[in-house]
Amino acid sequence: MSRKPDRKPLHLNAFLMSTGHHEASWRLPESPAEANSDIEHYKNLARIAERGRLDSLFLADSPVLMGDPGRRPAAKLEPTVLLTALAGATEHIGLIATASTSYNEPYNLARRFASLDHISGGRAGWNIVTTAGADAARNFGLDDTPLHRDRYRRAAEFVEVSTKLWDSWADDAVIADKERGVHALAERVRRIEHTGEYFRVDGPLNVQRPPQGYPLLVQAGSSEDGKDFAARYAEAVFTAQQTLEEGIAFYKDVKQRAEAVGRNPDGIKILPGIVPVIGDTEAEAHSLDAELEELIVPEYAKRQLAQRLRIAPDDLDLDAQLPEDIPTEDEIEGAKSRYTLIVELARREKLTVRQLIGRLGGGRGHRTFAGTAEQVADTIEHWYDSGAADGFNIMPAVLPSGLEVFVDRVVPILQERGLFRTEYTARTLRGHYGLPRPANRLFETVDHSEGHFGIGLAEVR
Amino acid sequence: MSRKPDRKPLHLNAFLMSTGHHEASWRLPESPAEANSDIEHYKNLARIAERGRLDSLFLADSPVLMGDPGRRPAAKLEPTVLLTALAGATEHIGLIATASTSYNEPYNLARRFASLDHISGGRAGWNIVTTAGADAARNFGLDDTPLHRDRYRRAAEFVEVSTKLWDSWADDAVIADKERGVHALAERVRRIEHTGEYFRVDGPLNVQRPPQGYPLLVQAGSSEDGKDFAARYAEAVFTAQQTLEEGIAFYKDVKQRAEAVGRNPDGIKILPGIVPVIGDTEAEAHSLDAELEELIVPEYAKRQLAQRLRIAPDDLDLDAQLPEDIPTEDEIEGAKSRYTLIVELARREKLTVRQLIGRLGGGRGHRTFAGTAEQVADTIEHWYDSGAADGFNIMPAVLPSGLEVFVDRVVPILQERGLFRTEYTARTLRGHYGLPRPANRLFETVDHSEGHFGIGLAEVR
Numbered sequence: 001m002s003r004k005p006d007r008k009p010l011h012l013n014a015f016l017m018s019t020g021h022h023e024a025s026w027r028l029p030e031s032p033a034e035a036n037s038d039i040e041h042y043k044n045l046a047r048i049a050e051r052g053r054l055d056s057l058f059l060a061d062s063p064v065l066m067g068d069p070g071r072r073p074a075a076k077l078e079p080t081v082l083l084t085a086l087a088g089a090t091e092h093i094g095l096i097a098t099a100s101t102s103y104n105e106p107y108n109l110a111r112r113f114a115s116l117d118h119i120s121g122g123r124a125g126w127n128i129v130t131t132a133g134a135d136a137a138r139n140f141g142l143d144d145t146p147l148h149r150d151r152y153r154r155a156a157e158f159v160e161v162s163t164k165l166w167d168s169w170a171d172d173a174v175i176a177d178k179e180r181g182v183h184a185l186a187e188r189v190r191r192i193e194h195t196g197e198y199f200r201v202d203g204p205l206n207v208q209r210p211p212q213g214y215p216l217l218v219q220a221g222s223s224e225d226g227k228d229f230a231a232r233y234a235e236a237v238f239t240a241q242q243t244l245e246e247g248i249a250f251y252k253d254v255k256q257r258a259e260a261v262g263r264n265p266d267g268i269k270i271l272p273g274i275v276p277v278i279g280d281t282e283a284e285a286h287s288l289d290a291e292l293e294e295l296i297v298p299e300y301a302k303r304q305l306a307q308r309l310r311i312a313p314d315d316l317d318l319d320a321q322l323p324e325d326i327p328t329e330d331e332i333e334g335a336k337s338r339y340t341l342i343v344e345l346a347r348r349e350k351l352t353v354r355q356l357i358g359r360l361g362g363g364r365g366h367r368t369f370a371g372t373a374e375q376v377a378d379t380i381e382h383w384y385d386s387g388a389a390d391g392f393n394i395m396p397a398v399l400p401s402g403l404e405v406f407v408d409r410v411v412p413i414l415q416e417r418g419l420f421r422t423e424y425t426a427r428t429l430r431g432h433y434g435l436p437r438p439a440n441r442l443f444e445t446v447d448h449s450e451g452h453f454g455i456g457l458a459e460v461r
Numbered sequence: 462m463s464r465k466p467d468r469k470p471l472h473l474n475a476f477l478m479s480t481g482h483h484e485a486s487w488r489l490p491e492s493p494a495e496a497n498s499d500i501e502h503y504k505n506l507a508r509i510a511e512r513g514r515l516d517s518l519f520l521a522d523s524p525v526l527m528g529d530p531g532r533r534p535a536a537k538l539e540p541t542v543l544l545t546a547l548a549g550a551t552e553h554i555g556l557i558a559t560a561s562t563s564y565n566e567p568y569n570l571a572r573r574f575a576s577l578d579h580i581s582g583g584r585a586g587w588n589i590v591t592t593a594g595a596d597a598a599r600n601f602g603l604d605d606t607p608l609h610r611d612r613y614r615r616a617a618e619f620v621e622v623s624t625k626l627w628d629s630w631a632d633d634a635v636i637a638d639k640e641r642g643v644h645a646l647a648e649r650v651r652r653i654e655h656t657g658e659y660f661r662v663d664g665p666l667n668v669q670r671p672p673q674g675y676p677l678l679v680q681a682g683s684s685e686d687g688k689d690f691a692a693r694y695a696e697a698v699f700t701a702q703q704t705l706e707e708g709i710a711f712y713k714d715v716k717q718r719a720e721a722v723g724r725n726p727d728g729i730k731i732l733p734g735i736v737p738v739i740g741d742t743e744a745e746a747h748s749l750d751a752e753l754e755e756l757i758v759p760e761y762a763k764r765q766l767a768q769r770l771r772i773a774p775d776d777l778d779l780d781a782q783l784p785e786d787i788p789t790e791d792e793i794e795g796a797k798s799r800y801t802l803i804v805e806l807a808r809r810e811k812l813t814v815r816q817l818i819g820r821l822g823g824g825r826g827h828r829t830f831a832g833t834a835e836q837v838a839d840t841i842e843h844w845y846d847s848g849a850a851d852g853f854n855i856m857p858a859v860l861p862s863g864l865e866v867f868v869d870r871v872v873p874i875l876q877e878r879g880l881f882r883t884e885y886t887a888r889t890l891r892g893h894y895g896l897p898r899p900a901n902r903l904f905e906t907v908d909h910s911e912g913h914f915g916i917g918l919a920e921v922r
Contacts, residue, residue, distance in 0.1 A: 065666070066667070078569075089549065107600040119500045119542065138662075139568040140566055174495060185531070189530045201602070
């Protein structure tokens with residue numbers, strides 16, 4: 001591969017998930033039985049990723065028990081809380097928590113992210129999700145999930161309210177003037193008085209403006225609504241892309257949409273997922289992949305696939321291809337683009353249900369790549385140079401071992417090729433991704449006129 | 462004072478608040494300017510409290526900017542997040558976070574507390590509050606706060622839902638049977654299918670049962686509704702009591718109410734607040750107290766007092782007593798008992814508004830006690846022996862210095878008198894308070910019949 005030492009470095013995010021992204025990873029002899037609620041396990045993962053100078057850690061989430069608890073570790077510590085614990089175990093790495101705009105209140109969530117950003121010294125990121133599925137809805141007094149488009153409308157307003165709340169304290173609001181007895185300037189803290197379709201929020205927030213201004217805004221939906229949302233709000237996008245061609249098309253599409261709404265396309269980083277299965281030889285890597293595939297319990301996986309396809313498990317025959325009569329993407333509510341990706345993968349490669357289950361076992365639709373460290377570095381470089389990625393969302397099949405081997409063997413190759421940092425040069429998550437700190441929209445100029453909160457300085461002099 | 466070496470030890474909780482409970486504490490030369498968002502400041506406080514073998518740390522909270530940001534550090538990091546960070550800086554001490562039942566969803570909040578309990582190894586506590594005030598309501602789409610009684614009804618149902626969610630995984634649900642490929646037993650994880658007046662929640666929770674079963678349940682309301690709620694649900698009660706007589710009456714009242722609903726009165730610990738101002742001599746303590754009082758900005762404090770009394774600031778004359786024409790407790794929505802305490806204090810001692818402001822400056826209605834370490838230990842012992850307290854909520858006027866002097870000088874006296882532990886003997890917050898781990902109400906016996914979640918073990922064999 002050609003070396004271009006002056007090119008921009010790429011970005012790497014470690015997507016953490018209990019014993020690994022492969023659904024059968026927990027069955028390996030070395031996997032800890034209760035990794036999903038063991039803080040020491042997660043601290044270890046965070047330190048490994050930081051040793052590799054990765055940009056960030058990421059936790060997926062949904063406010064519902066996802067899938068069958070028999071099948072794999074299904075319980076998950078709440079991400080803003082878990083990442084706060086990991087902030088204390090690390091110094092540099094970014095901390096990206098998934099949180100739902102459908103099942104939270106902006107005041108509470110904006111405050112937790114602001115708190116995490118303060119506690120971590122500017123390392124918080126928010127993966128904004130709208131949360132599909134009736135099961136989640138039924139944990140919040142609803143019978144079924146709101147419609148896809150409505151969820152995205154709410155998400156957009158949620159982000160608007162959140163950014164206003166983060167802006168409700170000017171960066172210079174706190175003066176702590178002990179002599180005069182004025183802690184914060186009343187005219188530099190103000191109500192937001194937001195009234196919209198979904199929310200009425202007066203503010204101000206009861207946390208000072210976060211070190212990063214806003215946490216890094218991340219998005220992972222790849223449907224049409226999802227891409228429009230990303231183009232407008234996201235600064236990093238996690239996406240599942242099975243082929244280079246699809247990856248290039250997605251990359252172009254999102255960057256163009258961002259430009260169309262007046263944004264700098266460099267301000268939105270595209271990170272496809274990759275499940276690297278790494279061996280000393282290619283054969284060893286494939287053998288590890290096959291070993292994991294054999295550990296999948298087909299009854300569980302078939303049931304999960306049937307749920308995703310909205311058909312009965314009995315309509316799936318393990319040794320036949322997918323039935324013809326399954327819904328179209330338009331008929332699906334939630335995880336729309338992932339649905340299409342899975343169906344197209346099965347049709348394109350004429351996979352039996354059993355084979356499809358094997359292909360989904362590693363990354364649930366994300367691209368699995370088995371090979372040597374060199375080959376993994378090659379595919380990363382190739383996708384990067386081809387304009388399919390600004391970086392990658394690393395999803396080790398097995399944890400911690402898959403992250404260790406990636407950090408110890410793939411990262412040095414990328415560093416040697418001038419593709420990845422050898423030391424952290426920034427202190428914040430935005431800094432790692434080369435993204436600016438947002439200006440405060442409520443305090444662009446000093447405003448002594450109205451809307452301020454509390455007694456003005458003149459009154460206490 | 463008489464020594465009774467075989468008596469039960471008392472309990473001590475450190476109530477943390479930025480630069481201290483005295484509203485003017487931040488104006489002292491040594492107070493850090495941004496203590497309220499400085500995680501290192503809080504870690505230092507947590508370690509001091511743990512050095513003193515205190516039972517727990519506690520953070521008050523409300524989802525609104527409380528009071529004037531000019532007056533004192535008003536911003537607050539969100540407690541479940543902040544205490545998670547403190548869990549990593551400590552090993553034994555309990556971590557009690559305030560969270561509102563009026564402005565949260567049970568699924569989300571139960572999950573965060575379960576997560577904190579897992580991360581801290583069983584040290585989480587929840588101070589259950591209903592959150593008064595129109596300002597908070599207006600951060601959540603409401604025009605005004607729900608009525609006092611309605612808020613308590615919702616709180617009761619919220620606690621019921623939360624405990625069911627914590628019970629939705631049997632303690633032995635996870636078997637991690639790698640051979641058969643069964644991570645959790647389907648019949649030991651179940652939906653709660655709660656349908657009530659305020660909430661419909663299907664469950665199960667997506668976090669395994671917390672190490673403590675439930676976090677310690679704490680309550681701090683002292684109104685009639687508040688005492689009834691405490692009697693039914695609380696295991697520890699924080700309360701403001703100005704005089705020993707009132708303290709004894711409150712203690713008896715709550716214990717009797719607990720007995721009346723069939724609870725063991727020992728299972729509910731009463732902890733009055735105390736703001737200790739400690740000097741080498743009594744004169745030095747009073748001088749520190751006077752120094753702090755002089756630093757109060759009367760304009761801010763008068764405005765705050767007027768708000769509490771629901772009158773205009775101009776109706777208060779700093780050098781006169783409270784006007785006659787103020788509301789009765791019945792007309793007040795929220796913080797009802799504190800309202801009465803303040804009015805009675807002012808009337809009983811015939812205080813001018815300026816004097817009342819000084820008396821409230823330290824603990825906002827909690828009892829301030831200025832004296833030597835020996836005198837502070839004496840008053841603690843006296844209240845304890847008189848049946849007014851099972852322990853105390855320690856509210857240092859200045860932080861960290863007030864906590865340091867309490868830990869280094871008062872705690873050793875209490876230990877010498879056999880009143881306080883010299884080492885931690887338990888690993889959990891419940892253990893420190895001598896309270897049992899609650900049994901699981903959904904899995905008292907193994908139930909293979911119905912309501913379980915996922916595929917049964919037989920199906921995957």
